[in-house]
Amino acid sequence: MSFDIQSKDSLGGRYSRRDFLRLGGAGLAGATLLGAAGCGRGGGSDSGGGGGDGESFTIKLSHVTTEDTPKGLASQRFKELVEEKSGGRITVEVYPNSELYGDEDELQALQSGSVQMLAPSSAKFTTIAPEIQVLDLPFIFDTPEEIPQVVSEDSAVGRAVFENQALADRNMKVMGLWDNGFMQLTANREVIQPEDMQGLKVRIQPSDVIQAQMEAWGAEPTPMAFAEVYNALQQGVIGGQENTYSNIFSQNFHTAQSHMTGSAHHYLGYVLVINNEFFNGLPSELQQNVSEAANEATSYNREIALEENEEAKQQILETDIQFTELSSEQRQAFKDVVVPQVWDEYADVIGQDIIQELKERQA
Numbered sequence: 001m002s003f004d005i006q007s008k009d010s011l012g013g014r015y016s017r018r019d020f021l022r023l024g025g026a027g028l029a030g031a032t033l034l035g036a037a038g039c040g041r042g043g044g045s046d047s048g049g050g051g052g053d054g055e056s057f058t059i060k061l062s063h064v065t066t067e068d069t070p071k072g073l074a075s076q077r078f079k080e081l082v083e084e085k086s087g088g089r090i091t092v093e094v095y096p097n098s099e100l101y102g103d104e105d106e107l108q109a110l111q112s113g114s115v116q117m118l119a120p121s122s123a124k125f126t127t128i129a130p131e132i133q134v135l136d137l138p139f140i141f142d143t144p145e146e147i148p149q150v151v152s153e154d155s156a157v158g159r160a161v162f163e164n165q166a167l168a169d170r171n172m173k174v175m176g177l178w179d180n181g182f183m184q185l186t187a188n189r190e191v192i193q194p195e196d197m198q199g200l201k202v203r204i205q206p207s208d209v210i211q212a213q214m215e216a217w218g219a220e221p222t223p224m225a226f227a228e229v230y231n232a233l234q235q236g237v238i239g240g241q242e243n244t245y246s247n248i249f250s251q252n253f254h255t256a257q258s259h260m261t262g263s264a265h266h267y268l269g270y271v272l273v274i275n276n277e278f279f280n281g282l283p284s285e286l287q288q289n290v291s292e293a294a295n296e297a298t299s300y301n302r303e304i305a306l307e308e309n310e311e312a313k314q315q316i317l318e319t320d321i322q323f324t325e326l327s328s329e330q331r332q333a334f335k336d337v338v339v340p341q342v343w344d345e346y347a348d349v350i351g352q353d354i355i356q357e358l359k360e361r362q363a
């Protein structure tokens with residue numbers, strides 16, 4: 001049966017692909033979708049926590065980027081690893097590109113158990129776990145080679161994420177830190193010095209730290225969901241945005257902008273989280289499968305993030321966008337406006353000890 005989920009359905013209503021999936025679209029189409037009720041538990045004989053032999057489970061992993069990004073590829077790898085390790089007892093359904101849940105509702109969906117896993121960027125946790133904005137601080141890295149060291153599980157930054165109490169209190173268990181490299185700027189004007197940002201309406205993720213850095217450069221930061229950025233650029237609601245090359249290319253942001261600046265001004269990291277109650281309800285051998293798969297998918301993500309971004313950058317450069325890679329002096333001029341000012345401004349939110357450790361690294 002063919003069912004065009006983008007168009008009018010037989011009930012006469014208009015369903016987006018997202019509505020379709022959320023409603024357990026296969027049900028609308030007269031089929032059955034395992035795990036559509038959102039509890040994550042598949043068929044099987046046992047119902048108690050811990051499960052029994054042979055019981056099967058479904059993990060819905062929702063995210064907002066396309067499949068061919070560092071996050072999309074790592075999610076797919078995670079799926080393959082979990083399904084293989086669990087001998088098929090766990091099925092992972094990956095929903096990319098905000099098609100099931102987007103920035104505005106995915107954390108709620110995780111807490112309520114409508115999905116079991118997510119990999120939102122650090123900024124998306126600002127309201128519930130503001131300390132995680134440590135990853136949004138401007139210029140904490142100068143080169144991508146420094147990333148693994150700074151965000152390792154036992155670094156001050158890593159502990160702020162992995163041992164985060166606010167996430168634990170909200171039934172979220174951190175399974176890994178994924179990576180998508182550095183944020184670059186695109187705009188409808190040339191930007192090569194902080195003054196060029198004056199009055200530029202720039203889309204940002206909902207992070208106070210990112211807002212503060214944009215304001216320090218004189219820009220007008222506009223928090224907005226990722227899925228809305230392309231249209232907002234096209235319609236001139238915003239004049240610029242910041243993102244990694246991979247996100248810029250896969251969302252076509254570069255086609256709606258005249259200029260791009262290689263600024264590498266802050267990091268884009270993801271916190272891979274699972275609904276803790278769901279995880280605790282898995283038999284212990286399946287918990288181990290999920291943890292191992294998360295670790296292996298994390299290593300894979302780190303391996304590909306750099307090259308995926310480099311490839312995306314080259315593809316963008318083949319278009320007629322005007323590109324400037326900031327020289328180290330030009331980049332330093334942007335840095336001087338926000339470091340250490342923004343770091344100090346948020347030291348109480350993030351933790352004085354963490355800021356101190358970051359400063360010592362740069363000294």
Ligand code: LMR
Binds near residue numbers: 065225247268
């Ligand atoms: C954004 O909102 O710009 C990013 O967090 C999207 C993503 O998940 O990479």
